[in-house]
Amino acid sequence: METIPYIGTEFVKKHLSYAELIPAVRRALQEYSSNRSVQPLRTAVSVPGANGTLLTMPSYSSTDKTLMTKLIGLYPDNTKHNLPTHHCYITLFDENTGVLKCLMDGEIITAMRTAAATVVGTQAVFEGKPRVLCIIGSGLQAKSHIAAFSEAYTFEKVKIWGRDHQKAENVCSEFKQLVMENCETIEDAVKDADVIVTVTHASEPILKGAWVKKGAHINCVGACRPTWRECDDECLTNATVYCDSVESASNESGDVILSKAEVYGEVGEVLLGMKPLRPAHHTFFKSLGLGLEDAVAANIVWKAVEENAQRKS
Template sequence: MLVLGRAQTEALIDMDALIDALAPAMADLTAGRGSAPDRIAALVPEQEGFLAAMPGYAPSAGVLMTKLVSLFPRNAGTPLPTHQAVVLVFDPATGEPAALLDGTAITAARTAACSALSARLLAREDATVLAILGTGVQARSHVRAMCRVRPIREVRIAGRDQAGAAALAAELSSVTDAEVRAVRTYAEALDGAHIAAATTHALEPVVRRPWLTPGVHVTSVGFNPAGREIDDATIADALVCVESRHAALAPFPAGSNDLLMPIRDGVITADHVHAELGELVSGSRPGRTSSDEITLYKSVGVAVQDAVAAALVVTAARERSVGEHIDLA
């Protein structure tokens, strides 16, 4: 079995290839060819954390896998990330365990890559201003991914910690040609932005309808079982798209409070979810219909995304003779 550590996994991730490969995988999921059951979780209430299992099969990538991922929000501000994971890849023809790799890098990359895919499908072609809400791992990944699908010239970063936002802006200035700067508030970051990426652990919405410019594409990947990133008015006004209706509207730990709360309160119904990404990829549902339309991709994370990323990394590792091999027999 091939074993890859985090540094090896990160070095083998090709973001452009990952964005491209996610499109057929999402279409497979929507069509029922792929499989991504709802994640299940063992709760650790004294740490406000949990450990979740996410099996998935992506036939377009020829991969069967499962991810074990922990979410420990109290790690924020420490050397440890809030999300940590491992991925175990199996041979889809025989079920034999084939590879074990770091899942923390996989999670960061596939989440941002699918947000970038949503921007490719929904954002205006002339989108040049990107707002990043949050200063963690996903903030970094989203800047790198979004700049690959739209001609981003300006990136604004806002977070709860202004010093953290400034440090991240300085760091990212060296890896992108866009002008990257920290701003004081979420509202300032969103003012005039063409794409907004919410990557927080917020209790209260960091995206609010009065702060948004007509035509903006919003992506939301943050998760807090007690909170949400997007306010009711934005949800109500936006063309809402998801990876999977079933996953997005499922109860904890699979679904999204950003959708479940306004459904519960009668602001929208489940039918307000316009499309799955797979429907946009296949063309069975339309995307943006006007330059002023607000579009919203709400991500909850599905295992076919991890499967695609893992398949690309394992293939690259074998081609380059990277990693260690162990015998489980």
């Protein structure tokens, strides 16, 4: 029986860095907006009895010559069973033959490429030097975003809020090199923040636009279904709204769909000079996540696999 290589979490952690990933994700967003990739809208299969969803995200990067599909099991109720809410795997294929090259753990890749995309989105549309970062959420994505932003910026303070105050405190303790503040309310966390990141499982708005100061930038990362929201109408209607994919935002983002806000353009279009920045009270980036981002991240890891194999041969 033929054995398909499995690339586990520890190998991915060791060989994927933000220093390499952030530029790769920047290229991926540009590739997408210039129509040089093959990137269909993700598909979702509901499992109503378990409050679960299976997502499939195929993608081909012509720049990185990488063909892959990501498979995600999204089960919010898993917290009741002390299990992860996401199960994520990447299948990597040979672009010339379609042969399956490996199965790769996708949890770390998803966390890191999502955070890298948020950093790229912020760099593209936020003008000036941000002093205060606000993270709303206290899970894996909260940690990955703090780590990614620490690679790209130097903040005077990082403020965090989570439904579980102790869990948020635990996140603070993991970043002792930073000035961290665990806030009692979302409003306290947001009110003086230059950059805001929402990474929650919220299905109803928890962030109010009235709390957001002029000139701030919101990165809306959670709420990946058409009926879910993290942000109220004012967060979007009072902002210039950018996204990673107009198609995805128009079909999958409850924040965009339910607010009826205009999506001005894609971050990739800004990076390519196709869309100039447009002034507003604040800026807003809706990140749904592209399979193309997973492809470039998986390609970095796969190159490390090949290099290891060459050294051993």
